Amino acid sequence: MTYIVRRRWAHAAAAAVAATLVLAACGSSDSGSGSGSAKAADGAAAAKAALAKGGTITVWAWEPTLKQVVADFQAAYPKVHVNLVNAGTGNDQYTALQNAVQAGKGVPDVAQVEYYALSQFALGKSLTDLGDYGAKSLSKTYSPGPWNAVNINGGVYGLPMDSGPMALFYNKKVFDTYKLPVPTTWEQYLDDARKLHKADPKAYITSDTGDAGLTTSLIWQAGGKPYTVDGTKVTVDFARDAGTAAYTKVWQQLVSEHLLAPVPGWSDQWYKGLGDGTIATLATGAWMPANFASGVKAAAGDWRAAPLPQWQTGAHAGAENGGSSLAVMKAGKNHDLAYAFLQYANQGPGVQARIKGGAFPATTADLNSPAFLDTTFPYFGGQQANRIFSDAAKDVLPGWSYLPYQVYANSIFNDTVGKAYVSGTSLTDGLRAWQDKSVAYGKQQGFGVG
Amino acid sequence: MALLSPPGTGRRPARRRPGHRPRWTGLGFVSPFLIVFALVFLAPIAYSVYLSLYRDQLIGGNHFVGLDNYRQAFTDHEFWSGLGRVGLFLVIQVPVMLGLALLAALALDSGRLYGRNFFRVSIFLPYAVPAVVATLMWGFMYGNRFGLVASLNEHLHTSIPDPLGPRWVTAAIGNIVTWEFTGYNMLIFYAALRVIPEALYEAAEIDGAGQWRVITAVKLPAIRGALVIATVFSVIGTFQLFNEPSILKALAPNAISTYFTPNLYTYSLSFAGQQHNYAATVAIVMGLVTMAVAYTVQVRGMRKGA
Numbered sequence: 001m002t003y004i005v006r007r008r009w010a011h012a013a014a015a016a017v018a019a020t021l022v023l024a025a026c027g028s029s030d031s032g033s034g035s036g037s038a039k040a041a042d043g044a045a046a047a048k049a050a051l052a053k054g055g056t057i058t059v060w061a062w063e064p065t066l067k068q069v070v071a072d073f074q075a076a077y078p079k080v081h082v083n084l085v086n087a088g089t090g091n092d093q094y095t096a097l098q099n100a101v102q103a104g105k106g107v108p109d110v111a112q113v114e115y116y117a118l119s120q121f122a123l124g125k126s127l128t129d130l131g132d133y134g135a136k137s138l139s140k141t142y143s144p145g146p147w148n149a150v151n152i153n154g155g156v157y158g159l160p161m162d163s164g165p166m167a168l169f170y171n172k173k174v175f176d177t178y179k180l181p182v183p184t185t186w187e188q189y190l191d192d193a194r195k196l197h198k199a200d201p202k203a204y205i206t207s208d209t210g211d212a213g214l215t216t217s218l219i220w221q222a223g224g225k226p227y228t229v230d231g232t233k234v235t236v237d238f239a240r241d242a243g244t245a246a247y248t249k250v251w252q253q254l255v256s257e258h259l260l261a262p263v264p265g266w267s268d269q270w271y272k273g274l275g276d277g278t279i280a281t282l283a284t285g286a287w288m289p290a291n292f293a294s295g296v297k298a299a300a301g302d303w304r305a306a307p308l309p310q311w312q313t314g315a316h317a318g319a320e321n322g323g324s325s326l327a328v329m330k331a332g333k334n335h336d337l338a339y340a341f342l343q344y345a346n347q348g349p350g351v352q353a354r355i356k357g358g359a360f361p362a363t364t365a366d367l368n369s370p371a372f373l374d375t376t377f378p379y380f381g382g383q384q385a386n387r388i389f390s391d392a393a394k395d396v397l398p399g400w401s402y403l404p405y406q407v408y409a410n411s412i413f414n415d416t417v418g419k420a421y422v423s424g425t426s427l428t429d430g431l432r433a434w435q436d437k438s439v440a441y442g443k444q445q446g447f448g449v450g
Numbered sequence: 451m452a453l454l455s456p457p458g459t460g461r462r463p464a465r466r467r468p469g470h471r472p473r474w475t476g477l478g479f480v481s482p483f484l485i486v487f488a489l490v491f492l493a494p495i496a497y498s499v500y501l502s503l504y505r506d507q508l509i510g511g512n513h514f515v516g517l518d519n520y521r522q523a524f525t526d527h528e529f530w531s532g533l534g535r536v537g538l539f540l541v542i543q544v545p546v547m548l549g550l551a552l553l554a555a556l557a558l559d560s561g562r563l564y565g566r567n568f569f570r571v572s573i574f575l576p577y578a579v580p581a582v583v584a585t586l587m588w589g590f591m592y593g594n595r596f597g598l599v600a601s602l603n604e605h606l607h608t609s610i611p612d613p614l615g616p617r618w619v620t621a622a623i624g625n626i627v628t629w630e631f632t633g634y635n636m637l638i639f640y641a642a643l644r645v646i647p648e649a650l651y652e653a654a655e656i657d658g659a660g661q662w663r664v665i666t667a668v669k670l671p672a673i674r675g676a677l678v679i680a681t682v683f684s685v686i687g688t689f690q691l692f693n694e695p696s697i698l699k700a701l702a703p704n705a706i707s708t709y710f711t712p713n714l715y716t717y718s719l720s721f722a723g724q725q726h727n728y729a730a731t732v733a734i735v736m737g738l739v740t741m742a743v744a745y746t747v748q749v750r751g752m753r754k755g756a
Contacts, residue, residue, distance in 0.1 A: 091722075095721045095722065098721065098724065099721065102726075123508055123509075124508065124724070209703055209704060210703060210704055232509045262595070263595065264700065264701070264703055267700070267701075269593075269595060269596055272596075404508070405508065407722070408722055408723045408724070411708060411718065411722035411723070412708055412718075412722075414703040414704050414707070414708075415707040415708050415709070418703060418704035419616075419704060421704050422615060422616050422704045422705055423616060441723065444505075444507070444725070445507045445508040445509060446507035446508060446509030446510035447508070447509055
């Protein structure tokens with residue numbers, strides 16, 4: 001029942017925010033100009049001033065390389081103190097964040113928000129439009145995928161921190177042992193899955209217990225567009241989507257033939273499986289290497305990166321999986337300093353520090369720089385993996401969009417599509433049920449849903 | 451009560467004088483309690499009821515919808531399936547747990563048990579383990595890949611069905627809850643058994659009653675009150691089932707849905723779906739159902755005892 005009390009705080013906080021906005025509006029009128037660019041210049045100046053003035057901000061993020069960025073940032077600006085808090089990964093953090101926003105108390109100044117979740121928070125008016133700080137002029141700074149993701153309804157609601165063009169990570173030792181070819185198509189992948197599991201019943205091609213992010217990304221790569229969003233008009237259609245059909249055709253066989261390790265991602269068992277060779281591949285975003293290096297030390301040198309298998313032989317289609325932005329929370333206390341931190345971490349010197357830590361940038365200059373492309377990964381046996389990721393970033397298919405309430409939709413993925421993993425329900429039926437529930441929720445929330 | 455009335459009570463009517471306002475004085479004394487009671491008890495309930503009459507949408511904002519949320523709850527398949535699950539849990543797990551607790555309490559009380567204190571403490575011990583820890587521990591044992599079940603299957607060449615699969619997960623949770631609360635209920639029963647007057651046992655012995663007869667004719671009727679209380683607690687506990695499924699969900703995401711129990715459903719609605727209003731509605735309906743069932747149990751139990 002605590003949320004009831006929190007709600008009242010929310011009203012009080014909303015009133016306080018409204019009052020602050022009025023005051024802010026009064027303040028800016030002194031500068032004499034109401035035009036957007038002048039406002040942006042003011043914002044940029046304010047961010048700079050905040051750095052000199054100093055202060056404390058709280059950052060909620062789970063991305064491992066930010067630790068170094070925070071240390072560097074504090075060293076460069078001694079008056080600034082940053083509390084870096086890991087409030088959970090993905091959904092766990094969003095739940096905590098939504099609670100804090102509801103309560104109007106304990107809201108961080110900066111939060112890591114994945115691209116798929118950004119529009120939900122922007123729509124819920126929890127985030128500050130960074131257009132006021134001149135962020136609109138950064139369109140050329142970031143690669144198109146992530147930049148599109150942070151631009152919502154004419155506002156910029158975060159600065160891209162990393163991007164997740166998908167690649168296939170595979171355990172070369174396992175592939176060599178069983179003489180499996182590195183798959184270039186998903187059909188081949190299925191073939192490898194069968195051979196591997198037959199040769200070693202404890203080994204699986206990959207683990208999957210129903211992951212909304214992976215499923216939607218693979219459908220994206222297959223050319224599917226199950227979601228269309230036009231303002232508040234939304235359509236959800238997995239049933240007649242060709243990309244979805246391509247995905248279910250292969251994936252259903254992986255599920256039905258029990259070729260997927262029933263181990264939830266990011267669990268202890270999962271890390272163990274990645275380390276001991278019982279989980280042989282992982283199709284995921286290019287941000288993964290940092291996690292490999294820190295979480296799967298046992299298998300250093302065994303893994304390699306490869307282009308993502310294709311749905312059609314010879315095609316060059318890619319998709320994004322994950323990837324996050326840093327956003328400035330509206331209920332945070334120090335917007336100026338928060339934006340200054342965003343600039344440092346995602347646009348300034350922080351980017352290099354993060355690349356060194358194994359993160360995958362969203363800044364075009366870095367993605368194309370020879371130093372970046374030539375980086376060798378000791379974890380991947382000295383492979384220049386960034387070349388593969390950089391190509392993958394270029395192959396990302398345009399036109400994909402997530403639902404403006406994707407966080408909720410993903411939370412019920414296992415209620416619906418998850419059934420296909422543990423019972424006789426087919427993936428197609430599961431996706432159909434997911435669609436129906438997503439539509440019902442959208443209608444309830446006032447969207448025009450078809 | 452009449453016997454305990456203090457002297458002077460009889461004079462009270464004569465003391466009533468016009469102009470005297472004893473009612474307000476009394477209110478002054480109870481007001482500290484009333485204020486706290488109103489703040490922490492009545493206000494949240496009133497606020498829940500208020501919330502349940504509105505709907506706050508991502509598009510369109512907050513508006514009054516009357517009883518729409520209640521109408522939705524009564525036709526909500528997910529809510530009823532969760533309620534059905536805890537109902538099933540109630541009619542199977544609660545009798546099993548209370549039966550085991552009663553058996554243990556009677557055994558302890560019989561005086562024939564060697565190492566009585568050891569058994570009393572060890573059966574009670576699981577109750578002292580936090581539910582989160584207990585669930586994680588059981589979750590590990592249930593694991594059919596790396597856990598105890600996996601080891602059993604491997605070494606004994608058995609094929610125990612996955613306790614965390616959709617078919618068995620409710621039973622698996624029932625097992626955890628039974629493990630956790632049998633000791634607690636045992637202690638309630640045991641305490642009730644200890645206060646039965648010796649005279650009743652002596653009388654039974656004089657009448658030539660055997661142990662079984664003593665149990666059915668003396669012990670059980672004497673602890674009926676404790677049995678009813680334990681049942682009411684268990685009913686409430688069952689309807690509020692949350693910790694165990696919520697923690698096991700991480701291990702069995704496809705077997706435990708977001709609406710597995712009504713409490714879990716309320717939580718999901720509120721924190722994943724931002725449907726605070728509908729969550730309040732479900733909470734109120736669930737509270738009423740729990741009250742009705744608990745009240746029925748109490749009334750029936752006590753009537754038989756009379």
